[in-house]
Amino acid sequence: MMIVGIVALCVVLAVLAFLLPRLSRRPQNGTQRALGLGSRAGSKAPGPLGRLLSKPFSSGSRAVGRSGAAGRRTRGKLPF
Template identity: 55%
Template sequence: MVVGIVIGVCVLLIILAFLVPRLSRGPERGAQRTAGAGGQVAGLAPGRLGQWLRKPFSKSQKAMGKSAGAGRKGRGRLPF
């Protein structure tokens, strides 16, 4: 279920970044901030467990940034 939500957010960000590149920065930051907050809470677990629980959140932050960047990059390559 969580994977589906992250995929949905990534798709939404890539479409938004392609259509309105300047306005896509705010939603991108908000989505990354939300994932970062989850990672901070997961990282409070003791020892290695905290590192392992934090990893999915950091990976989702990275995926959100890449998808929004790809949308802006695709828009920048259009001939008009």
Template identity: 60%
Template sequence: MVIGIVIGVCVLLVILAFLVPRLSRHPQRGAQKTAGAGGQVAGKAPGPLGRWLSKPFSKSQRAMGKSAHAGRKGRGKLPF
């Protein structure tokens, strides 16, 4: 279920970044901030368990950033 949510957010960010590149930065930051907060909470677990639990959140943060960047990059390559 969580994977589906992350994929949905990434697709939404790509579409938003492609259509309105400047206005897509705020939703991107909000989504990454939410994932970062989950990673911070998971990272408070003791020892290696904290690193293991926070890893999916950092990966999803990175995926959200890459998808928004790809949308803006694709828009920049259009001839108009």
């Protein structure tokens, strides 16, 4: 269920970054901040369980950052 949410969020963020590049920064940063909180909370578990619980949040944060950057980069390549 979390994977579907992250994918949907990445798609929305990529479209927003393509259409409104400047206005996409705040939603991207807010989402990455929220996923960072989840990652830090999951990493407090002991041992390998902590790495296992924090990994989906950190990879989701990385995916959100990449999709926003890709939308802005694509917009920058257009002639208008």
